[in-house]
Amino acid sequence: MIAQLLVLTNIVGLLLITPIIDGIERKIKARLQCRRGPPILQTWYDLLKLFRRPSIVTEEYSLPYIISPYIVFANIIFALALLPSITRVSLSFYGDIIVLTYLIASSSIFIAIGSISSGSVFATIGANREISIATLSKLLIALVLASFAILKGSLTLEKLFPIMPPYTISAILAIVLFAILAYIESYKLPFDIPEAEPEIIDGILVEYSGKSLGVLKYSMYLKRVLLFTMLIDLVLPRNLPPIISSLAYIVSLIFVSILFVTIETYFGRLRIDQALKFMKTLIPILLVVIVIAYFHI
Amino acid sequence: MELLIPAALLLLGGTVSSVFKGRLGNYISSFFSTISSLIICYFSLNVLFFNKVFEERLILAPVYVKLVSPISLPINLSLLHVKMDSLSAFFCLILGVVGFASSIYGFSYVNRYFKKEHLGFYGLNYAFFLCFMYLVLIIYDVFWFIIFWELMTVTSQFLVSYEKEKIAARKAAYKYFCMVKAGSEAIIVSALIIIIILSGMETSFDIVKTCTEKLLAENPILANALLAMLFIGFSVKASLVPFHTWLPDAHPEAPSNVSALLSGVMIKTAVYMFFRLFYFFFKPTIYWGYIVATIGTVTLFTGTMYAILQTDSKRLLAFHSVGQMGYIVLALGASMVLYSMKGEVYAILASAAFAASLYHALNHAMFKSLLFLTAGSVIYRTGLRNLNVLGGLARLMPVTAISALIASLSISGIPPFNGFVSKWLIYSSTIPSFTLLTIYGVIALFISAVTAASFVKYFTTLFTKPSALELKGVKEVPIVMLFSQIFLGVICITLGIYPVLPLTIISPVSKLLFPLGDVLSYVKVLPGIALLKVGFVSINSPLIIAVSLTLISSITAALLPHRIKEFSVWSCGVSFRKYLMNMPADSYFKPFEESFKELYLTGKFLHKVFVEDFIKRYLLSAKVLARGTENFVVMLTVFALIAFLILLFLV
Numbered sequence: 011m012i013a014q015l016l017v018l019t020n021i022v023g024l025l026l027i028t029p030i031i032d033g034i035e036r037k038i039k040a041r042l043q044c045r046r047g048p049p050i051l052q053t054w055y056d057l058l059k060l061f062r063r064p065s066i067v068t069e070e071y072s073l074p075y076i077i078s079p080y081i082v083f084a085n086i087i088f089a090l091a092l093l094p095s096i097t098r099v100s101l102s103f104y105g106d107i108i109v110l111t112y113l114i115a116s117s118s119i120f121i122a123i124g125s126i127s128s129g130s131v132f133a134t135i136g137a138n139r140e141i142s143i144a145t146l147s148k149l150l151i152a153l154v155l156a157s158f159a160i161l162k163g164s165l166t167l168e169k170l171f172p173i174m175p176p177y178t179i180s181a182i183l184a185i186v187l188f189a190i191l192a193y194i195e196s197y198k199l200p201f202d203i204p205e206a207e208p209e210i211i212d213g214i215l216v217e218y219s220g221k222s223l224g225v226l227k228y229s230m231y232l233k234r235v236l237l238f239t240m241l242i243d244l245v246l247p248r249n250l251p252p253i254i255s256s257l258a259y260i261v262s263l264i265f266v267s268i269l270f271v272t273i274e275t276y277f278g279r280l281r282i283d284q285a286l287k288f289m290k291t292l293i294p295i296l297l298v299v300i301v302i303a304y305f306h307i
Numbered sequence: 308m309e310l311l312i313p314a315a316l317l318l319l320g321g322t323v324s325s326v327f328k329g330r331l332g333n334y335i336s337s338f339f340s341t342i343s344s345l346i347i348c349y350f351s352l353n354v355l356f357f358n359k360v361f362e363e364r365l366i367l368a369p370v371y372v373k374l375v376s377p378i379s380l381p382i383n384l385s386l387l388h389v390k391m392d393s394l395s396a397f398f399c400l401i402l403g404v405v406g407f408a409s410s411i412y413g414f415s416y417v418n419r420y421f422k423k424e425h426l427g428f429y430g431l432n433y434a435f436f437l438c439f440m441y442l443v444l445i446i447y448d449v450f451w452f453i454i455f456w457e458l459m460t461v462t463s464q465f466l467v468s469y470e471k472e473k474i475a476a477r478k479a480a481y482k483y484f485c486m487v488k489a490g491s492e493a494i495i496v497s498a499l500i501i502i503i504i505l506s507g508m509e510t511s512f513d514i515v516k517t518c519t520e521k522l523l524a525e526n527p528i529l530a531n532a533l534l535a536m537l538f539i540g541f542s543v544k545a546s547l548v549p550f551h552t553w554l555p556d557a558h559p560e561a562p563s564n565v566s567a568l569l570s571g572v573m574i575k576t577a578v579y580m581f582f583r584l585f586y587f588f589f590k591p592t593i594y595w596g597y598i599v600a601t602i603g604t605v606t607l608f609t610g611t612m613y614a615i616l617q618t619d620s621k622r623l624l625a626f627h628s629v630g631q632m633g634y635i636v637l638a639l640g641a642s643m644v645l646y647s648m649k650g651e652v653y654a655i656l657a658s659a660a661f662a663a664s665l666y667h668a669l670n671h672a673m674f675k676s677l678l679f680l681t682a683g684s685v686i687y688r689t690g691l692r693n694l695n696v697l698g699g700l701a702r703l704m705p706v707t708a709i710s711a712l713i714a715s716l717s718i719s720g721i722p723p724f725n726g727f728v729s730k731w732l733i734y735s736s737t738i739p740s741f742t743l744l745t746i747y748g749v750i751a752l753f754i755s756a757v758t759a760a761s762f763v764k765y766f767t768t769l770f771t772k773p774s775a776l777e778l779k780g781v782k783e784v785p786i787v788m789l790f791s792q793i794f795l796g797v798i799c800i801t802l803g804i805y806p807v808l809p810l811t812i813i814s815p816v817s818k819l820l821f822p823l824g825d826v827l828s829y830v831k832v833l834p835g836i837a838l839l840k841v842g843f844v845s846i847n848s849p850l851i852i853a854v855s856l857t858l859i860s861s862i863t864a865a866l867l868p869h870r871i872k873e874f875s876v877w878s879c880g881v882s883f884r885k886y887l888m889n890m891p892a893d894s895y896f897k898p899f900e901e902s903f904k905e906l907y908l909t910g911k912f913l914h915k916v917f918v919e920d921f922i923k924r925y926l927l928s929a930k931v932l933a934r935g936t937e938n939f940v941v942m943l944t945v946f947a948l949i950a951f952l953i954l955l956f957l958v
Binding site for chain 1 (some may be wrong): 763770876
């Protein structure tokens with residue numbers, strides 16, 4: 011029962027923290043661009059405003075357009091329950107890492123189906139880009155996952171975290187590559203192709219408004235935090251005392267988001283084919299990582 | 308006698324229906340098919356749940372014996388030995404369920420051919436096709452097996468070319484028939500070798516099994532050669548790469564409910580024979596395991612990567628049949644590899660892979676036939692298969708749209724649906740094996756994302772994206788067609804949420820065939836997932852908690868009050884013209900396809916070299932040969948040679 015409560019604490023805590031993390035990111039980004047930037051709680055204000063607004067739906071819509079934001083939200087919450095975050099407890103079972111990848115992929119799929127169902131052609135283009143990136147990144151995630159499995163001999167997240175020791179080249183490489191993947195999957199700037207504002211007017215989000223938009227945005231922030239959490243869990247030592255580990259987690263969450271947003275500020279958007287080409291170059295590297303992990307290098 | 312009742316009913320129904328040219332021909336055949344599918348389900352459930360074994364040795368009619376016996380053929384042709392053990396029963400259950408759904412669907416669907424085609428001819432072939440599939444699954448005799456196998460091919464071939472005015476249909480049926488026939492030659496030759504040389508003219512499966520076991524010990528080279536021939540022969544039917552090229556042509560051309568049967572059941576008969584071959588007649592070895600798993604991986608990769616390119620609704624589904632067969636065969640091969648590796652962990656992984664193969668065969672039958680039925684419903688109302696012009700049907704045909712969504716999510720393996728559990732078993736048995744299978748598992752995981760992508764395309768272009776045509780008078784399909792869609796949809800969800808059901812019916816199969824025994828003892832089954840008993844489970848029922856959390860959070864979000872207003876789609880200020888502002892299915896995932904350009908070019912090259920050029924050369928040499936054999940002397944020599952060979956055998 012205690013474990014369940016701790017998992018609940020994780021999720022509630024992350025639900026509260028996530029918009030603040032995004033607020034910090036916006037602040038940092040503004041400072042790097044010599045602006046003052048909005049207050050840290052601005053994302054929370056935005057979300058609350060969206061939740062209060064009425065939704066405007068299109069005349070062409072069909073059912074998935076209405077329900078998919080909630081399914082995406084549910085997927086992300088489910089995925090959050092699988093990772094140890096604020097408390098170091100999670101729902102863990104054999105092969106949960108595969109379920110995690112499936113949940114991430116299925117959130118992309120539902121975003122795509124929902125936005126195409128709005129009937130807007132911009133949303134269709136955005137969804138196409140989303141799926142193209144999500145599909146290729148699933149290959150990369152699968153390869154990273156295989157290298158983790160070989161490194162630690164398990165498919166259970168509990169046993170994967172932290173990935174080091176063993177302090178091997180392959181372990182370090184696997185973590186670095188996962189960080190790159192997390193960056194791509196969180197649609198940070200060179201890769202924010204599905205929701206490109208100037209090109210396809212926010213792509214997948216173009217026809218969403220009010221509460222649906224709020225839920226979708228909230229789930230996107232949560233997905234970002236989910237990927238950061240996974241990255242942190244791979245590195246953070248396991249046997250810390252409870253309070254310190256929670257603090258360490260939150261500090262490193264802020265650190266990762268600041269790091270990523272700093273990188274983001276220095277890039278413009280890539281074209282979709284450039285992004286896919288970049289992702290393709292990671293495939294041989296990952297294969298090499300798998301091979302050297304197999305030989306414990 | 309009771310085991311042959313469905314077959315007799317089907318033969319009767321088919322024969323009677325062939326008399327009527329109009330709707331009655333369809334109704335009679337569909338009625339008999341529905342009834343006998345239910346009886347087949349009843350038998351197989353009896354076998355699987357109550358451990359009954361139905362066995363039947365039927366002496367055929369005395370007249371027939373008199374006709375045969377004067378020549379005194381060595382094989383006992385007059386004995387029909389049928390037996391439904393748990394492996395047969397498992398596949399018979401698939402046949403029964405899919406046959407039931409597609410027969411009911413056919414009541415209404417086939418009437419669209421009224422006045423264009425002879426409906427009695429459909430009725431005859433449909434009932435006979437079902438009958439021969441059933442007989443192939445329950446026959447316990449090599450000789451009769453070959454006969455029924457050929458008859459199954461012939462009747463299904465007539466169904467593929469049912470719309471005889473269409474050149475594409477005739478071509479596809481011809482290609483299908485030639486390829487499958489070529490494959491079955493390999494089967495016939497190796498079966499003849501077994502019958503004549505080894506088993507002393509005894510053809511019962513049991514006796515053949517003892518012979519092959521003896522052969523494996525005495526002459527492993529011959530045994531493996533026979534196994535290879537049989538494997539190639541059956542893999543043409545199973546449409547494994549490189550023998551898959553008939554399937555994407557043939558399956559779309561048949562009437563949609565027949566496509567459901569072809570994809571759902573007929574190619575599974577080859578899987579049934581794979582299980583018989585590798586676990587019943589021969590012993591699973593690591594080499595064969597790797598060969599089978601490699602072929603499976605190549606198949607799933609090729610099939611699905613080509614499926615994502617398609618813009619024809621049924622052709623897309625047909626390519627996915629190739630891909631999903633790859634999953635089934637990969638799991639089969641993995642189970643053989645892992646079984647051959649010693650150790651407790653590998654035993655668990657092996658039985659998970661074994662269960663996954665059968666589970667995925669069951670799941671694929673359900674969701675693929677549902678998908679073909681929904682594609683058929685779209686054809687029924689619009690007459691179109693082209694994804695480029697279709698669209699917006701979710702508002703006009705809501706139930707069909709929801710069934711298609713369920714099936715699409717199932718085949719993509721999204722968590723609460725059935726495809727997820729079986730695919731999950733495949734990954735969790737292959738990836739942690741630390742062999743070549745790890746890479747295969749990774750490829751399978753990637754391909755499931757490609758599957759999902761192509762079903763986003765399938766679903767959205769058919770149902771949710773605005774249509775490029777004005778679809779007038781399109782409404783929901785008749786109630787019988789809806790019934791079979793809902794029926795299969797409910798099965799898809801049930802098999803996903805309660806994996807204990809399919810695993811309970813897999814467990815007698817594993818008790819019969821699998822050397823490690825009952826798979827259920829290696830797997831911990833929970834709602835929505837089946838966990839391997841490796842490592843530990845930290846919280847007793849993790850998924851229930853996760854799902855309840857998820858449901859609570861999303862429902863509260865959904866229930867927060869808000870108003871909804873309707874407004875037109877944003878189109879940059881100009882008036883929204885939905886027939887013009889449209890993204891055709893051709894342009895879906897273009898960047899993704901272009902990033903795999905090299906792959907498709909290689910495929911094109913291989914197709915040119917091995918299929919087109921080969922066929923060209925074959926036809927040319929056949930022409931030369933035909934000219935040559937018209938010569939009287941050549942004909943005489945050939946006859947003499949054949950006679951000599953026959954004499955040689957008889958002596």
